[in-house]
Amino acid sequence: MRLVVVGHGPTGHRLVEALRERDEAGAWQVTVIGEEPRPAYDRVALTSYLTEDADLAYPAHDEGVTLLTGDPVAAIDRKRRTVRTASGREVGYDALVLATGSAPFVPPVQGRDLPGVFVYRTIDDLDAIRTHCRDLTASRPGAGGVVIGGGLLGLEAARALQGLGVDTHVVEVAPWLMPRQLDEGGGVMLRRHIEALGMTVHAGTPVAGLEAGDDGRVARVGLGDGASVDAGVVVFSAGIRPRDELARGCGLPVGERGGVAVDDTCRTEDPAIFAVGECALVNGQVYGLVAPCFSMAEVVADQLLAAATGQDSPARFEGADMSTKLKLMGVDVASFGDPFAGPDQGALDVTYTDPVGGVYKKLVVSDDARTLIGGVLVGDASAYPTLRAYVGAELPGSPEQALFGGTEAVGGDLPGATQICNCNNVTADTIRCAIREQGLTELGEVKSCTRAGATCGSCVPLVKKILDAELTAAGIEVSKALCEHFDYSRAELFDIVRVRRITTFTELISEHGRGRGCDICKPVVASILASLGSGHILDGEQAALQDTNDHFLANLQKNGTYSVVPRIPGGEITPDKLIVIGEVARDFGLYTKITGGQRIDLFGARVEQLPRIWKRLVDAGFESGHAYGKALRTVKSCVGSTWCRYGVQDSVGMAIKLELRYRGLRAPHKLKAAVSGCSRECAEAQGKDFGVIATDKGWNLYVCGNGGMRPRHADLLATDLDDEGLVRLIDRFLMFYIRTADRLQRTASWLESLDGGLDYLREVIIEDRLGICAELEEAMERHVGSYSDEWRDTLEDPDKLSRFVSFVNAPDVPDPSIVFEPEREQIKPVLVTGPRLEVASR
Amino acid sequence: MTTTTDLRPTGPAPRGDGGRWHPVCSYDDLIPERGVCALIEGVQVAVFRTFDGELYALSNLDPFSGAHVISRGILGTRGGVPTVASPMYKEVFDLRTGVCLDDPQVALPTFPIRRDPATGRVEVALTHANRQ
Missing domain, CATH: 3.30.390.30 (FAD/NAD-linked reductase, C-terminal dimerisation domain)
Structure with missing residues (x-):
């Protein structure tokens, strides 16, 4: 059977996804015909396309779906059951779904067709607005912009305009903003916020007309109260009208004020034709929010599946x-x-x-x-x-x-029928069932199995609470305990150590733990003590807490040798220093390799060689690169504006500044960073724990990216920062991460586990909602002030140096089990014994 | 299982080695909760001093990786059992018996160890089997 879906917006996309997921027999052969030149994208997040350059594309349908874009359906022939597109293509259907969405309503005022007047609906609209505003801010700096409509979408548009550097006004005909959602008190409070952000709100007045300037473009907006506003750009966002012209054209009933009339199964008068989303008039109402539109899509998917087997589906759209x-x-x-x-x-x-x-x-x-x-x-x-x-x-x-x-x-005691996720229509019972029946234990699993929280994310805290309550009820301990020695999570231990000013592991475990620790908790506590600045990591009792990398200040390799990485801040190095590294490697017979972090790794050193190697390096001006630590590794950089034709800022200088600031900073896991000198992003900053990208005006800061096993694109935290603002924000970000992350949790998964995610992070480290920013900055200042090169300090301390031997009873004897053979003119390790698991099995 | 017969950390030197104790280092050279490695007649022995002053000696060869690194592991306890975790892939071994707690089919050979009451030196003996 042939299904044709007209329109590929979020609702059309959802319908096809829902159908394909459940149509196991492959009963429906699906063709989707869209008007826009691109497949469906997330219209709810439209503004982020402008403000964050977000990629809004939805996942592509599977290959069983035929998608035609950029060719709108022009007519429906109900007798022959075919649709004809603008280009003349004809496609036959057994069932037809209209998902044509809506068009922005532009009131019939004078000047509404002038150049510089836009609507706010599609990516093409946004591209046009962006191009126009760039031109405007360049040719008429300080020019104003007006958004007509102070509803939900209008305020989004206002935010976008302001982000494009336009002095923004919002005109709303109702006496307060967002009149459809807010009462007067809420609307008035919202206005104060909006005005505090530098916008001007004109409420309780309609638009009288738009006037052109000498260049023929829009230049002024006249208001009903007689006032007028200078405006080089105008965006209409005064409501929507259903796109019901196809239905009208083929004689299907439409509502008085538009909308394809359908019953509660979303069927039109013609049983072969459905309508869903913003173009549908269901129960006498047109819905403009994504959640009810998705519900309609689900209902129709059920109806279609039942129809394929000649059955009736009980699925109904029951309001929203x-x-x-x-x-x-x-x-x-x-x-x-x-x-x-x-x-x-x-x-x-x-x-x-x-x-x-x-x-x-x-x-x-x-x-x-x-x-x-x-x-x-x-x-x-x-x-x-x-x-x-x-x-x-x-x-x-x-x-x-x-x-x-x-x-x-x-959370635990919410009534079962309570709808938790509005966007995807998921009740508390559905979530509980999924957790029980599929044995889910992680929030991410619940999201992917039930889709709860997968769209707008606002219900995620509630989903988490339900999950925790279920796990507790099932006797599955939602334990944050680090290991058998501590009942606390890493973040809790951090607070205990910080607040009680604990300086030794013994003190901590005797007062707040049990037993004698293990290879899980000891390095965690070592890291916490180091983050809080408790002296050299090999001082006193701390030495016994370190794993072997930190204990020998080098990286253990598979044959028991270590590798050495001197710090090369920002990847910038003089020829003389390069020569020293080469000479050291040659003299000690080390294997050399360039790392991904723009430095040089020297492999194959025995423990007793490490101090001699480092003596040479420190004498030549090198310091520890902390490649062995859960600490800042490198701040990678592109060559930047000093040399590059395209660079707009000195990325190398900034990378060096940041690397020297945060060097030696111990964290729950390693930290990688990068600075790119322009938006070409050659330093790959968006795959780093923190990444900085130069703009014309300063720096954009991205956080919580990751490469490796689970790549994650970093999130834009703040834009156009000056040097000082950038450093201050990174200070806060890093210290907040260090205080609150779990053991071995990289920033990427830390952000995903934060209740409230990026918004919450912004609230804490930008808006200072918890009032801790000053404290975070002080903590970082302490770190910066107390930094000292671990290797230099070790070389100056005979007691620490004495530990660097292979054999305590034969300090001069090299380990005979360490053997190399040549490969490509360098050494390669050979394991003489190999794994010997047979020792015990016999 | 391991072929070591005497699993106690201290005790009389076994006969296989002619009853000979090999000096390792002074007791005070050992950092509590940390290990060192001794080379005794070509055999690498990991020597540990735990928080309570006990001494343990086990083979330095990590059977899971084939590298001689056990002496560089982190010490601790698991359910009261004194342990060392291999620094390579983090398997945990019982310091008293050498048995791997994560995979009881595997065990490290252990060696008799003592603190010489007269000199305060730490001494290890090789059994016949350890010498191979």
Whole structure:
């Protein structure tokens, strides 16, 4: 059977994915015909395409799906059951799904067709806005921009315009912003936030008309109240209209105000034709949010699968929760349930306003103050996931407690039918079942199996709570204990050591642990002590905590020899120093290799050779590269503006500055960094724990990237920082990571495990929500101030040097088991004995 | 299992080596909770002093990697058993018996070790079997 889907937006994409996933028999042969020149992408995240250069593409469908892009369907022939595209292609169908979405509504005001006037819907729109704004800011610096419409999408557009360097105004005809989601109190508080960010809000006034300047482009927006605003760019975001022209063209009923009329199975009057998403008028309503659109897609997928076997599906679209949470330039805004119910509907308000903190909260409850009906949160939406889940249910405590305690102590006892993930329609029971039946123990597993939290992510904290509650109930200990000697996680131990000023392992384990430690906890504590600056890592008792790499300040290789990596900050090295490395390698017969971090690794050193090798290196001005430590490794750089034709900043200089600042910094795992001198990104900074990319105005900072086994593209944390701002932010980032990460947790997985993810990280280290930024900076200053080269210090300490022997009773004898043979003019290790597991099995 | 007969860390020198104790180093040279390696008639012996002052001697050869590195492992306890973890692939061995706790089919040979009461020196004996 042939299915044709018209439109490849998020809803069309979801429909095809849902169908293909469940259509095991392959009953449906799917063709998708889209108008845009590209496959579906994540329209919800549209703004990040401009502000973060995000890749919005959805995963491609499997090869069983035929996708035609850039060729819109022009007509439907219901009798012959075919569609014809603009280019004249004809495709036959047994079932047809209209997923044509909506078009931005542009009110009929004068000047709406002028150059410089845009809508905000597609990647093409955004590309055009970006090109225009670049031209505008170059030719008319300081030019203003106006977004017409102060709703959800309008504010997104405003954020994008401001990000493009335009002085931005928002015009909203209603008396306050986001009138569809917020009450007056919330809208007014939101306005304060938006204005604090440097935008101007004109509320309660319509647009009268747009005027052109001498160049024929838009130059001015006249408002209904007589005022006018200079504007070199205008974006209309005044609502949407369903794209129902195909339905009209083939005689299908549409709503009075547009929308393809469908029943609750999303079927039109013609049983072979469905409509889903923003183009559909279901139960008399058009939905513009992604969650209900996805629900429709799921319903139709079920209907199609049942139809293929001649059965009826019980799947129905049963209305939708219109709850919303978004973050606009750091401002949390959320609305859930029915926030507008009043005394006439037997509802009461509980409100809280903090004008200083910019927080507004309102809960709408039943008149006995027990059942939650809806609410609005502005400035602090941390309680949103829990509160939304409680809509229609009895609150566990008083409304006041719910307003302030929000997410505490719930999750395990949420009613089973409570919808946890709105985007993907996942209930608490579905999550619990998946955890139980499939034995899930990790948040990531729950996300991929149930899709809960996989779209907007706002419910992730709640999913985590349910998971923890299930695991606890199943007797699976959600243990954060490091090992049998400590009941604490690494982060907790870090706080204990820091707050109680503990300086030895013995003190820590006798007061806060048990037994005598092991190869898990000892290096962790050694690292914590080192991060907090407790002297040389081989001093006193600390020496016994170090693993062999830290103990010999070198990297153990497979034959028991070590490798040596001197620091080469930023990868910059003089010819004389290069020669020294070459001479040392030659004189000690070491194998040399260039590392990925732009330095040189010398292999095959025996322990008793290490001090002599390092004596030569330190005398020539080298210092430890900490390749052996869970510490900062390198800050890689491209050659930068000094030499490169394209470079816009001195990336080498910045890399050296950063590497020297953070050298020797002990962390939960190794840290890698890079600085690129322009957006060509030759230093691959977006695959590093922290990566810096030069811009015309300064530096963009990316964090939590990773190469290796699980590559992760770094996230953009902040843009256009000056040198000082960059260093300060990296200081905070690194210290916060060091304090809170688990053992051997790289920054990439640390970020993924942070409740609230990147937003939370921003709140802590940019907005200073926890009030710890000054402390983090001080801690880093202490590290920088107390840095001392570990190898130089070791060479100056006969006691430490005495440990560098292969044999305690024969210090001058080299280890006879270490043997090499030549390969490509260098040495290669030979294991004389090889693994000898037979020793015991006989 | 290992062919070592005397698994106790201290005790009379076995006859296979003519009852000879080999000096290793002074007791005070040993860092608590850390190991050193001694080369005794071509055999590499890992010598450990634990936090409570006990001494242990085991083969320095890590059977899992084939490298002579056991003396550089981290000491600890597992359920009260004194242990050393190989620095190569982190298998954990019982210091008293040499048995690998992660894979009890595997064990390190152990050696008699003592602190000479007269001189304070640490001494190790080779059994016939260890000498191969």
